[in-house]
Structures are given as C-alpha cells and as structure tokens.
Amino acid sequence: AQSVTQLDSHVSVSEGTPVLLRCNYSSSYSPSLFWYVQHPNKGLQLLLKYTSAATLVKGINGFEAEFKKSETSFHLTKPSAHMSDAAEYFCVVSDRQGGKLIFGQGTELSVKP
C-alpha cells in the first residue's frame, strides 16, 4: 500500500531564510507525488508534482522538490521564505489506479518577521 510520512508537524523559520519540509513515501511502484498548500480557511492548491520525469521539480512561488528514490524522499524546499508562505503543506501520493490521493498528516509552516 502507498503512504506518505511528513516528518515534522510544525516548522518555524524567519522571513528570508530557507524552508525545508520533509516527506518520505512508501510505494510498491513508481509513484506520482505532489505537494499541496492550504492557507487558513481556503481550499488546497497544487504547488508541484512529480510524475517520473525530471527528479528535480520546480513549482509555483519559488518552491521545488527533489525525488530521491534511494531515500524514498520528496522534500520540499524554498531558498527564501516569505510571510505569505505561512500555511499548511501536504505531501501526497496518488493511488496506483488513479483517483484516490493519499495525504500526509501535514506540516504547518510559520514564518517569523
């Protein structure tokens, strides 16, 4: 069965410093992986997706993630945090047959001025 584990429930950074949100996955096949962001009282927005093309994936708002098969990881990074990045971030794997998304527990990102 597929699963994702987000290693930190909460991450706090200062504005202008790098962001690292960690995600490990478990899958018996080549996975499709996503990062979604949820701002307070809003729906989910796709940041980026990996679908077996380039292992370094660039997304919106300066975020990127690297797929590392040997480490079964898909960590999300951003060189410089902005106040508007404060939100909850979800690492997600797609079910083999499509349709169902399997979400990690989420990482709440706080950005201090």
Added chain:
Amino acid sequence: EAGVTQSPTHLIKTRGQQVTLRCSPISGHTSVYWYQQALGLGLQFLLWYDEGEERNRGNFPPRFSGRQFPNYSSELNVNALELEDSALYLCASSLGLSRDHEQFFGPGTRLTVL
C-alpha cells in the same frame, strides 16, 4: 476560467439529520472527488466519480453516498449524521482517470453537527 465551486460554504445540522453537499467541477473535467478533513484525522478520501460512475470509495460507512450528474456536477449525501461527521468536506476535479492528473480543489463546505 472558473474553478471548482462548492455549496453551501457552511452548514449546521443536528445529530440524526441528513445533509447534501454540492460540487461543480472545472469545465471539461469528468472526474470528481470528495475528501473529508476532520480535526485530528487529516485529509481522507471519500469517493471518486468519473463519467457518472462511482470508481472508488474510501473507508467510510454506507451512510456516506453520492452521485454524479450528466453535466459532471456531483452531490455528497450523508445520512444519520453523527457528531464526528463535523469536518471540512472538499471536492476536487480532474481531467480523467490517469493518476498523473492534477486534482483541483474547491474551497470546501464546513459541516458542523450538534
């Protein structure tokens, strides 16, 4: 282009009642998905409809049901509401069956069961 829309935005019901939530997908999308985001339980898959048929179902009791209409809009019905059904219900849509297709989410319906 309009995104996924959901109605109503908020709903308050009492235990034992029934509720219907509605979702309109992005134009051209044939797949609609429902997820529950309950406090402490994270985001859990509920149902997936494509071309009017139920394709997959999450680990929820039968009192959670739904349907997809010919225009691809969808309803989620919850019967015999229980307190633990209080959650944000999110609808998403995508182009079709491929697992690579991005799911676009609506703003959700906040259901409170008293």
